[in-house]
Amino acid sequence: MKVTEHIEQAKGKTLFSFELIPPQKGRSIQELYDNIDPLMEFDPPFIDVTTSREEFIYIDRDGLLDKKLTRMRPGTVGICASIKHKYNIDTIPHVLCGGFTKEETEYLLVDCHYLGIDNVMALRGDAMKEEKYFTPSKGGHAYATELVTQIIKMNQGQFLHEVIETDNKSDFCIGVAGYPEKHMEAPSMDSDIRRLKEKVDAGADYVVTQMFFDNKRYFAFVEKARAAGIEVPIIPGIKPVAVKRHLQLLPQVFKLDMPDELVKEIENCTSNADVRQVGIEFAIQQSKELMEYGVPVLHYYSMGKSDNIKKIAEAVF
Ligand SMILES: NC(=O)C1=CN([C@@H]2O[C@H](COP(=O)(O)OP(=O)(O)OC[C@H]3O[C@@H](n4cnc5c(N)ncnc54)[C@H](O)[C@@H]3O)[C@@H](O)[C@H]2O)C=CC1
Numbered sequence: 001m002k003v004t005e006h007i008e009q010a011k012g013k014t015l016f017s018f019e020l021i022p023p024q025k026g027r028s029i030q031e032l033y034d035n036i037d038p039l040m041e042f043d044p045p046f047i048d049v050t051t052s053r054e055e056f057i058y059i060d061r062d063g064l065l066d067k068k069l070t071r072m073r074p075g076t077v078g079i080c081a082s083i084k085h086k087y088n089i090d091t092i093p094h095v096l097c098g099g100f101t102k103e104e105t106e107y108l109l110v111d112c113h114y115l116g117i118d119n120v121m122a123l124r125g126d127a128m129k130e131e132k133y134f135t136p137s138k139g140g141h142a143y144a145t146e147l148v149t150q151i152i153k154m155n156q157g158q159f160l161h162e163v164i165e166t167d168n169k170s171d172f173c174i175g176v177a178g179y180p181e182k183h184m185e186a187p188s189m190d191s192d193i194r195r196l197k198e199k200v201d202a203g204a205d206y207v208v209t210q211m212f213f214d215n216k217r218y219f220a221f222v223e224k225a226r227a228a229g230i231e232v233p234i235i236p237g238i239k240p241v242a243v244k245r246h247l248q249l250l251p252q253v254f255k256l257d258m259p260d261e262l263v264k265e266i267e268n269c270t271s272n273a274d275v276r277q278v279g280i281e282f283a284i285q286q287s288k289e290l291m292e293y294g295v296p297v298l299h300y301y302s303m304g305k306s307d308n309i310k311k312i313a314e315a316v317f
């Protein structure tokens with residue numbers, strides 16, 4: 001079922017969802033199941049599975065370094081299929097521009113259609129680790145809007161190189177990313193909102209936000225988006241702080257501000273167990289306020305760890 005249908009069916013009740021990252025190559029999918037199991041009691045209508053960029057590794061061959069390109073966490077669509085069947089819930093693969101040709105994307109979408117996957121999250125993708133800026137792949141898309149357009153065309157039976165008359169067309173519901181504190185590369189908040197409007201006009205059905213720690217940023221973002229004519233659901237993404245290192249990492253990686261009360265509380269913690277508890281309590285307060293505001297879904301960036309998300313969900317849902 002589509003995310004938008006889940007939201008309509010909930011009739012104003014806030015839904016619970018979360019996001020997983022595929023295991024590293026060679027590790028077991030059981031680790032994922034072990035982290036999904038404790039969250040199933042909160043009835044997530046859907047789970048997102050991210051796609052990671054490929055990266056360069058260097059293999060030492062008698063003193064000479066051999067540079068190879070590899071994907072450390074492959075398997076997004078397979079994991080989606082496996083979770084969908086094991087738990088009988090919707091799964092949403094993240095489809096990236098970066099690292100894929102348009103043809104590869106078409107085949108991936110065909111696989112999703114065969115597997116009964118009804119939703120995809122259309123993203124540009126991050127720059128590779130060694131790059132300062134995102135570089136589109138040869139034969140791939142440069143912006144998420146172009147990817148949305150490809151998916152919409154496919155929904156209409158227009159493949160890249162052929163139009164196919166069929167009564168078995170895909171009908172993907174499409175999610176895109178939104179940035180309450182603006183995307184790091186956008187020159188201004190207003191230009192970023194215009195870009196978001198372009199994604200929605202191209203056919204995106206809902207928005208999931210980047211993590212944020214100050215609800216006022218989310219409220220202001222929703223207001224700006226509505227004023228710009230963006231009418232689709234805007235789902236807040238929540239990341240509970242879990243380790244002291246996040247104080248540096250999260251602002252640096254995701255270009256966001258953290259409220260000073262949260263910063264001070266974390267600084268005063270003497271162990272990471274304390275930090276985890278502070279992160280849980282902060283996310284509970286944040287979630288409760290967002291729920292009161294009437295958000296359609298609370299989407300948690302659990303990234304494979306469920307203990308803190310479970311405690312938050314117990315307090316909120
Ligand atoms: N791997 C994952 O699961 C997730 C990744 N992300 C990350 O979010 C980041 C961006 O992804 P999206 O938001 O999908 O990218 P996007 O293509 O919508 O926007 C990327 C940047 O380009 C700008 N832009 C968009 N269209 C443009 C145009 N036609 N001309 C000039 N500038 C334009 C936007 O303002 C923004 O600064 C990436 O870093 C992505 O990896 C976000 C959510 C989940």
Ligand SMILES: Nc1nc(=O)c2c([nH]1)NC[C@@H]1CN(c3ccc(C(=O)N[C@@H](CCC(=O)O)C(=O)O)cc3)CN21
Nearest residue numbers: 019050126209210211237239246249250253254301303
């Ligand atoms: N720019 C960007 N890239 C992404 O891949 C991404 C987003 N934003 N926002 C939405 C989701 C959330 N994602 C993530 C990814 C990693 C952590 C995270 O906490 N990672 C590390 C810290 C950062 C790092 O080491 O690079 C951690 O400690 O777990 C959280 C959310 C993936 N998605």
